Amino acid sequence: MSRLRAARFVADLDSSVNMVRALGRFFKGKDHSGLSVGPGSRRLAKLASSPPPALRRLGFIAGSLGQAVPLDRARLIDVEEIDEWVTRQYGAGPFDTVVIGAASGAGVHLAAALGAPFLPQTTLVAVRDLATHPDDPVGAMEALAPTARLVARHNPGVAVYHMHDPAQDRASMQAMAYMRFKRLRLSRAYRDFLEQRLAPGATIVQFECERTWRVRTIGERAYFQFGCLGGVSEEEYHDSGERIAKFLAAEDSPRRSWEPPQTNTRRPDAEWGWEPALGEDVQALADRCGYGLRHLVFDEPQDLSPFVADFHRWWYRRLDVPADRLLVECYVQWDPYWVLRLGVVPFWLRFNMEPSYEELRAYLERAEPYARIYLNLFSPGLASPGFVPVDKWRQLIESKAREHAEVVGVDEDAYPVDTGGTMRFSPAFRALPFRHPIPAPVSADDIDTFLGESAGDYPKVGWR
Amino acid sequence: MRVKDSVVVVTGASSGIGRATALAFAKRGSAVVVAARRQQALDEVARQCESAGGRALAVATDVSEFKAVDELARRAVERFGRIDVWVNDAAVTLFSPFLEAPLEDFRRVLEVNVMGYVHGAKAALPYMKDQGKGVIVNVSSVVGVVPQPYTHAYSMTKAAVKVLSESLRQELMLEGSRSRNIKVASVLPATIDTPFFNHAANYTGREVKAMPPVYTPERVARAIVNLVRVPRREVVVGPMGRNLVLQAKLTPGLAGRAMAIQVDKAHLSRTKPAPATEGNLYVPAPGAGSLHGEWNGRRRTALRRGLSAAAAVGGTVAAVRRRRQTALRRGLPATAAVGGTVAALRRRRR
Numbered sequence: 041m042s043r044l045r046a047a048r049f050v051a052d053l054d055s056s057v058n059m060v061r062a063l064g065r066f067f068k069g070k071d072h073s074g075l076s077v078g079p080g081s082r083r084l085a086k087l088a089s090s091p092p093p094a095l096r097r098l099g100f101i102a103g104s105l106g107q108a109v110p111l112d113r114a115r116l117i118d119v120e121e122i123d124e125w126v127t128r129q130y131g132a133g134p135f136d137t138v139v140i141g142a143a144s145g146a147g148v149h150l151a152a153a154l155g156a157p158f159l160p161q162t163t164l165v166a167v168r169d170l171a172t173h174p175d176d177p178v179g180a181m182e183a184l185a186p187t188a189r190l191v192a193r194h195n196p197g198v199a200v201y202h203m204h205d206p207a208q209d210r211a212s213m214q215a216m217a218y219m220r221f222k223r224l225r226l227s228r229a230y231r232d233f234l235e236q237r238l239a240p241g242a243t244i245v246q247f248e249c250e251r252t253w254r255v256r257t258i259g260e261r262a263y264f265q266f267g268c269l270g271g272v273s274e275e276e277y278h279d280s281g282e283r284i285a286k287f288l289a290a291e292d293s294p295r296r297s298w299e300p301p302q303t304n305t306r307r308p309d310a311e312w313g314w315e316p317a318l319g320e321d322v323q324a325l326a327d328r329c330g331y332g333l334r335h336l337v338f339d340e341p342q343d344l345s346p347f348v349a350d351f352h353r354w355w356y357r358r359l360d361v362p363a364d365r366l367l368v369e370c371y372v373q374w375d376p377y378w379v380l381r382l383g384v385v386p387f388w389l390r391f392n393m394e395p396s397y398e399e400l401r402a403y404l405e406r407a408e409p410y411a412r413i414y415l416n417l418f419s420p421g422l423a424s425p426g427f428v429p430v431d432k433w434r435q436l437i438e439s440k441a442r443e444h445a446e447v448v449g450v451d452e453d454a455y456p457v458d459t460g461g462t463m464r465f466s467p468a469f470r471a472l473p474f475r476h477p478i479p480a481p482v483s484a485d486d487i488d489t490f491l492g493e494s495a496g497d498y499p500k501v502g503w504r
Numbered sequence: 505m506r507v508k509d510s511v512v513v514v515t516g517a518s519s520g521i522g523r524a525t526a527l528a529f530a531k532r533g534s535a536v537v538v539a540a541r542r543q544q545a546l547d548e549v550a551r552q553c554e555s556a557g558g559r560a561l562a563v564a565t566d567v568s569e570f571k572a573v574d575e576l577a578r579r580a581v582e583r584f585g586r587i588d589v590w591v592n593d594a595a596v597t598l599f600s601p602f603l604e605a606p607l608e609d610f611r612r613v614l615e616v617n618v619m620g621y622v623h624g625a626k627a628a629l630p631y632m633k634d635q636g637k638g639v640i641v642n643v644s645s646v647v648g649v650v651p652q653p654y655t656h657a658y659s660m661t662k663a664a665v666k667v668l669s670e671s672l673r674q675e676l677m678l679e680g681s682r683s684r685n686i687k688v689a690s691v692l693p694a695t696i697d698t699p700f701f702n703h704a705a706n707y708t709g710r711e712v713k714a715m716p717p718v719y720t721p722e723r724v725a726r727a728i729v730n731l732v733r734v735p736r737r738e739v740v741v742g743p744m745g746r747n748l749v750l751q752a753k754l755t756p757g758l759a760g761r762a763m764a765i766q767v768d769k770a771h772l773s774r775t776k777p778a779p780a781t782e783g784n785l786y787v788p789a790p791g792a793g794s795l796h797g798e799w800n801g802r803r804r805t806a807l808r809r810g811l812s813a814a815a816a817v818g819g820t821v822a823a824v825r826r827r828r829q830t831a832l833r834r835g836l837p838a839t840a841a842v843g844g845t846v847a848a849l850r851r852r853r854r
Binding site for chain 1 (some may be wrong): 773
């Protein structure tokens with residue numbers, strides 16, 4: 041019963057859940073096809089992306105409704121059960137390394153390289169909401185506050201964030217509200233996993249993303265966050281101007297600006313940020329069990345991408361695998377299995393927005409040129425402010441690749457309402473012509489060696 | 505009791521059942537004294553009552569204060585000379601998980617729904633005893649028999665109202681001939697299409713909906729008028745309410761479980777979150793009030809009746825056809841089948 045319930049409480053598009061699923065399947069020699077829950081099929085993807093745009097947008101909304109927990113079940117949400125679900129995705133071990141903490145699409149490849157399961161600090165539970173308007177953040181906060189408080193009370197070891205982003209998440213927000221659960225204590229499931237399924241003297245690697253966001257406290261351990269990392273800056277969410285007015289007009293919204301509630305504090309970002317309170321429990325457990333504890337600290341989730349890409353180049357060179365093929369992945373459309381099978385260097389885009397574009401551009405400008413660059417894009421269901429069209433991405437990679445550049449796994453006619461995108465990316469990776477055996481995992485000490493030998497400079501990443 | 509020319513006091517008359525009751529009495533020629541907290545709404549109800557042919561007096565009253573209720577009774581007698589019928593209908597409600605319900609809100613529901621009725625009976629009875637006759641109608645609810653989760657306070661008060669009616673009735677019986685013609689009755693409506701649910705205090709985080717099946721407030725008003733004509737101890741309004749009350753007597757555990765599931769799935773929205781609100785507990789909802797809510801009680805009732813009639817007709821046709829086929833197989837004339845059905849029905853009636 042609890043197994044089924046926990047499975048119903050995880051959201052298929054959540055970054056943490058996709059890290060867990062991708063790694064769980066990677067350790068079993070499987071790919072992250074269809075986000076590990078659906079089919080990976082170009083035919084089905086084509087079929088899904090063939091209806092007219094309005095129908096496809098409705099498809100996004102209907103899909104969100106299916107992901108969301110009905111309000112009467114919110115009282116049953118038990119983070120302990122979700123954590124049991126997480127630990128069930130991995131084998132019996134023993135594991136030499138485990139990763140715990142903030143989600144990161146670059147981090148998923150580092151964890152795969154380390155052969156390390158990932159225990160997320162934050163997971164998303166979507167709840168149904170057909171009543172509030174995306175452009176009425178105060179109304180949404182007030183309507184969902186009783187639910188956020190209820191869930192926080194039932195789960196004393198977590199902070200609950202009601203995250204409300206009417207830009208990037210607009211399509212899904214027609215049907216659901218985002219509740220993110222950030223663990224402040226080690227749950228029994230995580231504790232059991234760390235005590236029983238790690239090898240003696242194993243290393244715990246803690247991902248610590250220091251990104252914070254202004255929030256409004258709506259209860260004990262319950263917060264409302266307006267906006268999230270993407271194409272709109274934190275300041276613009278809270279003081280929206282001409283660009284947002286145009287966007288709202290294009291979306292047929294009755295409003296021309298956002299009027300979010302007054303905030304009263306800053307907290308770790310709802311989706312990506314690391315809450316240090318959990319670190320105390322991890323440190324105590326590591327001391328008690330004789331595990332090593334290493335910290336990978338980064339300012340923004342995207343900051344880990346160049347670091348992880350360069351680490352893979354260094355590692356591939358050690359393995360005599362060509363290190364001049366780059367695969368750019370976007371949001372949760374990552375696949376550690378195919379990255380290693382293809383022998384491509386992974387570079388993760390947090391989203392298909394201007395800041396991620398700039399990060400990729402800066403990386404390609406400073407990195408040793410790649411011969412081949414492949415790029416895949418996640419379809420968010422609409423072109424929100426800061427959205428970068430496919431052509432611009434293509435121009436960027438074509439200008440930087442020495443031999444070949446290609447956008448793969450994207451139906452460019454349907455994009456960004458490419459309903460079949462999640463079914464298409466993995467077959468597109470599989471179709472690339474290279475093959476290599478999956479290498480043996482590296483150890484945490486290899487990261488020290490990499491940093492010692494690397495010419496790269498990573499001022500926004502700390503490894504200690 | 506004769507309804508025409510009787511003097512009727514109705515509390516909670518600004519909307520819903522109270523308003524429908526006031527109008528029903530006015531249509532039948534009663535003098536109506538309408539009471540609630542909202543003067544604007546009361547004035548509108550009084551105007552409608554006068555348009556319907558009755559005489560009306562609007563007295564803004566908070567039933568949780570005995571002085572105000574006593575003053576209401578005094579003004580009714582001052583204006584119309586007596587009180588024949590007193591309908592206690594003013595009520596508020598609170599939806600909340602038990603531990604989340606603010607104590608003061610819980611207490612307020614008890615104050616209005618129980619003490620408001622006590623105040624009404626205490627204010628009306630002296631006049632009725634002087635007159636030697638009268639009817640007190642206490643509007644309870646089926647949730648007074650089968651309580652609901654999340655409306656502990658409201659369910660408690662509706663059970664209390666039933667008990668108050670019974671207790672008063674017994675006391676009046678013991679008083680003998682002096683009070684023989686003073687009757688006390690309880691009305692137990694099922695879900696009624698009124699604005700009541702929109703005005704509820706709510707801490708569940710979910711929108712409150714009327715739990716189907718929904719009946720019209722006019723139906724309750726008719727039941728109250730009929731109670732005055734022919735007093736009875738208790739009347740349940742709505743077939744589903746009657747089924748529920750019967751089920752509670754036969755299988756109380758099952759009835760409770762069914763009610764809990766029904767409330768969770770159909771009384772509170774599963775898709776529409778709602779902010780915490782104290783509703784109209786302390787401040788009445790603004791505006792002129794209304795008779796109906798947004799739950800389409802009339803349309804739903806018509807639809808239910810239509811479907812029931814269709815099912816009855818369909819069943820009869822099927823039964824007749826089956827008999828006819830049986831008769832044909834036996835070599836009897838086809839008309840014998842219909843004759844046989846009619847004869848069978850007659851036998852059953854006897």
